[in-house]
Amino acid sequence: MTELSKSRAAVAEPAGTSPAPSAFLEVRDLKVHFPTDDGMVKSVDGLTFKLEKGKTLGIVGESGSGKSVTSLGIMGLHTAGQYGKRKARISGEIWLDGTELLSADPDHVRKLRGRQMAMIFQDPLSALHPYYTIGQQIVEAYRIHHPVDKKTARRRAVEMLDRVGIPQPDKRVDNYPHEFSGGMRQRAMIAMSLVNNPELLIADEPTTALDVTVQAQILDLIRDLQKEFGSAVIVITHDLGVVAELADDLLVMYGGRCVERGPSEKVFYQPRHPYTWGLLGSMPRLDRDQQERLIPVKGSPPSLINLPSGCAFNPRCPYADVPKDDITRTVRPELSEVGSNHWAACHMSQEQRERIWTEEIAPKL
């Protein structure tokens, strides 16, 4: 009860005295917890990362690893109280271009949302309003942040639809979402999120609901638009192929925490966490010869209410017994630097991991 009464609103702990960072976006020790009848769901439990303008960060992980909760946390969408009385408990710091968002005035964050940071959602059919035309929705997004008349805003909407490759944009602008195909809806969503030239774009599973051919179109579009607008992009997905196409940096999440983070070449070619090995081993690949067998991760993802003690991955890790003294089951590993700008959270020594990767894992992939 005391927990509940304390959380009248999302509790944003005041930012510490730490100085404003130099990076465009910096997330420090972000925690998003949801109180439930069964206990506290620690969806995100201490996440730290940086992102520069013009760069793309890929966040990968299985369902329930906290990817989407992180993105909603950055956008400040947890505070709206969509979980009834039980609101999210958010702590940590999110610095966007010198402003700390969690302790900032909600009105100020509202001005930033949509203008400085925008989001592309996974399912365009449920993210677009079925009662309004595509044009009306884009115009609304534009006029909230720009004091222009409807005509100008409409011209802008047509221009954006044209930019994202919708044929006959001046006619299509008056269509309703149901008159668009899946790929076109996703394009319209992208047009809407880019209408204010945001500096940070978060794409949450932008292509999961689409076919491969359309996916290729959308990935191309995101890449081109980023080049053109120079914005920072966060791509959230479970598909390693998609992040490999887009991301400069990669962050692998497991059980609400980051288990490995680094430049995507490093994470793909020299991964230093057994979970990343598992992800790479589980996916059939078209660019390699036919594998005899996939190497799945045994077991299933953990419950976020009751994470395994020690390393959250230990019940599924084939190498849990490599470090001595049962340390994997008692002590939670912290991220440690394993290469330049490459971090992993594992108890195994770096030599052990290097040896296992080169001798046991890499040859089988």
Place this chain on the structure above:
Amino acid sequence: MTTPAKSGATLTKDAAPGEILLKVTGLQKHFPIKKGLLQRQVGAVRAVDGIDFEVRAGETLGVVGESGCGKSTMGRLITRLLEPTAGKVEFEGKDITHLGVGQMRPLRRDVQMIFQDPYSSLNPRHTIGTIVSAPFKLQGVEPEGGVKKEVQRLLSVVGLNPEHYNRYPHEFSGGQRQRIGIARALALNPKLVVADEPVSALDVSIQAQVVNLLDDLQAELGLTYVIIAHDLSVVRHVSDRIAVMYLGKIMELADRDQLYKSPMHPYTKALLSAVPVPDPSRKSAKSERILLKGDVPSPISPPSGCRFHTRCWKATQICTTTEPPLKELRPGQRVACHHPENFADQAPQDVVLLSAAKEAAEGVADAVLAESAATSAAVAAEVEATAAASADGAKDGAAEQK
């Protein structure tokens, strides 16, 4: 191609590996569109529009295509969950196209299905025991040692704890539920299992577990699979032969390695090139990608001639008028295309590209175009040489045309 007489065919219990287990000819399914007070039919969605293929005992046939290409409808037609509009489905030489519910019942034992969504395909009010034992009850089969024992054996076969017999579906994770669905499908020791997107609702790590399980079960029980999926890398991993569908038609049907190494149909080539590769060094290798413009046309009024001509970069006049037949151009590789990739042109006299094709070619990198022209020329020369060498060049599909 003669079809065995209906009466003469008998159901033998085990088809030898390599024998044709399921044969489909000219299969069609049109869903009527009705309008107005009288519900008059004003059109039809041509979900499956005339497909031919066969499934051999012991093999895995993969079926790929974009959403709306009719692959799931095809799966439901061959399991007779939908009534075909036209065409013929033969199972073990017996025509089952129009069998009634009662006549189908004994066959249901041999043909089972695994569904896509492990959340909606299990009754939430039944225990796992009830769910997996339902096939025994429906078929009136009494396994040795009793139903419960057999169900527990099945659960352990698919990697679940037999003690979970009395649990309900909500107590299981997605991957475990999919295993329950697999256990149910295997209960009556079927010959053919049709799996409709068996892993697409699962997480990557779990997906691999289920793919391996399907693999193991096939090796152990000698099952025949038809696996319908949209993920080309999963399909390559599990299949022996692959059918590529587009707008209710089979565009290419080929052995796995041939299809992935040298796809002949431009659509197959575009589909393969669109798969994102988990290798960051190829990020900038846009040169290999073929971007198809626009969307799949509506199956209510599919394009004339070749259905792919509206998005194909090789389309010419003949493609708009004549539908290319699905022809075996190379042993084990059947293609429906006038201007195949990696092979001699089937309509060399027709060279003028459509304006749509020129537009589509913008999405294709120059390197791809050049390479494809080179390989086609090389193959054409080779074909000509073999045609000249062999006295009766009639055997060769390409030579036939000349």
